Amino acid sequence: MSAKAEIEIIERYCKGCAICAEFCPTKVLEMDAFVVKVANADACIACNQCELRCPDFAIKVHKL
Amino acid sequence: MAYDYEKSIRPGKLPHIWCPGCGHGIVMKGLIRAMDTCGLEKNNTAIVSGIGCASRLPGYMDFCTLHTAHGRAAAFATGVKMAKPEMNVIVCGGDGDGTAIGGNHFIHACRRNIDMTYVLLNNHIYGMTGGQFSPCTPTGAKASTTPYGNPDPIFDISKLAIGAGATFVARTTAFHATQIDKLIAEGIKHKGMSVIEVVDDCPTTYGRRNKFRSVVDMMKVLKDTAVPVAAASKMTAEQLEGKILTGVLYQEDKPEYCAQYKQVIARAQG
Numbered sequence: 001m002s003a004k005a006e007i008e009i010i011e012r013y014c015k016g017c018a019i020c021a022e023f024c025p026t027k028v029l030e031m032d033a034f035v036v037k038v039a040n041a042d043a044c045i046a047c048n049q050c051e052l053r054c055p056d057f058a059i060k061v062h063k064l
Numbered sequence: 065m066a067y068d069y070e071k072s073i074r075p076g077k078l079p080h081i082w083c084p085g086c087g088h089g090i091v092m093k094g095l096i097r098a099m100d101t102c103g104l105e106k107n108n109t110a111i112v113s114g115i116g117c118a119s120r121l122p123g124y125m126d127f128c129t130l131h132t133a134h135g136r137a138a139a140f141a142t143g144v145k146m147a148k149p150e151m152n153v154i155v156c157g158g159d160g161d162g163t164a165i166g167g168n169h170f171i172h173a174c175r176r177n178i179d180m181t182y183v184l185l186n187n188h189i190y191g192m193t194g195g196q197f198s199p200c201t202p203t204g205a206k207a208s209t210t211p212y213g214n215p216d217p218i219f220d221i222s223k224l225a226i227g228a229g230a231t232f233v234a235r236t237t238a239f240h241a242t243q244i245d246k247l248i249a250e251g252i253k254h255k256g257m258s259v260i261e262v263v264d265d266c267p268t269t270y271g272r273r274n275k276f277r278s279v280v281d282m283m284k285v286l287k288d289t290a291v292p293v294a295a296a297s298k299m300t301a302e303q304l305e306g307k308i309l310t311g312v313l314y315q316e317d318k319p320e321y322c323a324q325y326k327q328v329i330a331r332a333q334g
Contacts, residue, residue: 017085055089060066
């Protein structure tokens with residue numbers, strides 16, 4: 001499966017609340033200590049849920 | 065391209081000061097999207113707030129903003145709207161600011177049906193001042209001033225707004241991110257007082273004291289307790305116990321205050 005979007009993470013803004021990783025339907029995101037990282041980029045379905053629910057403006061979903 | 069939120073935010077203001085997992089950021093994003101949908105411009109929009117975590121919101125927004133005294137946001141916003149009826153006025157505030165300290169101003173803004181959009185972020189607590197209980201702290205919940213549990217019943221903000229005379233009342237939660245901007249956009253388009261209650265989470269001063277293990281747990285509770293109005297009509301009172309209704313709860317058309325006041329001025333001038 002190829003990724004439907006490219007996820008950009010602005011690490012300076014991320015506070016590690018883990019909302020994005022928890023509610024990602026295809027488990028693309030994972031917590032790496034206190035910052036989120038893209039662990040499984042290919043599984044992204046471009047649903048935009050992580051960007052919508054990030055309270056810290058730290059995630060940008062660029063649709064491909 | 066990803067959504068460009070930063071065009072609506074004052075340069076250099078991010079990262080914001082809200083705690084990790086605080087839903088206020090989600091609501092702010094929703095507000096930005098709603099304002100874009102309605103085509104509000106920076107020079108014809110005033111965002112007014114009082115004091116509190118939620119009232120920090122206008123400080124980040126690159127619009128005309130007014131940060132006022134505790135609870136007085138609705139009163140100042142009424143002043144802005146009366147002086148410049150062509151402005152789009154949006155008020156942001158928390159449950160403590162809006163329904164306790166500013167409760168009087170809130171109900172009277174609703175009663176007048178003045179054309180403004182009140183986004184009330186209900187996080188069940190006074191977060192910024194140290195976690196004191198607010199009128200929206202659930203019965204039995206712990207706060208810094210109710211360490212043995214809060215004995216008070218809660219205010220239902222939406223019912224209060226409807227009872228006081230607001231003509232557009234809607235509720236959603238911070239979890240339901242796409243609904244936030246839809247409801248706020250409907251509220252902005254509505255001519256009259258619109259109240260959008262967003263049930264929010266406060267992981268730092270409310271969650272920790274009330275045995276929520278994490279922000280994610282608080283978000284799951286918001287997800288599980290929200291019931292859309294349409295679905296609720298098919299549910300029994302027992303099934304609705306402890307649930308919160310989401311969606312547009314009330315809407316009607318009534319004369320708007322600025323228009324009414326214009327007529328008063330015309331009569332006075334003969």
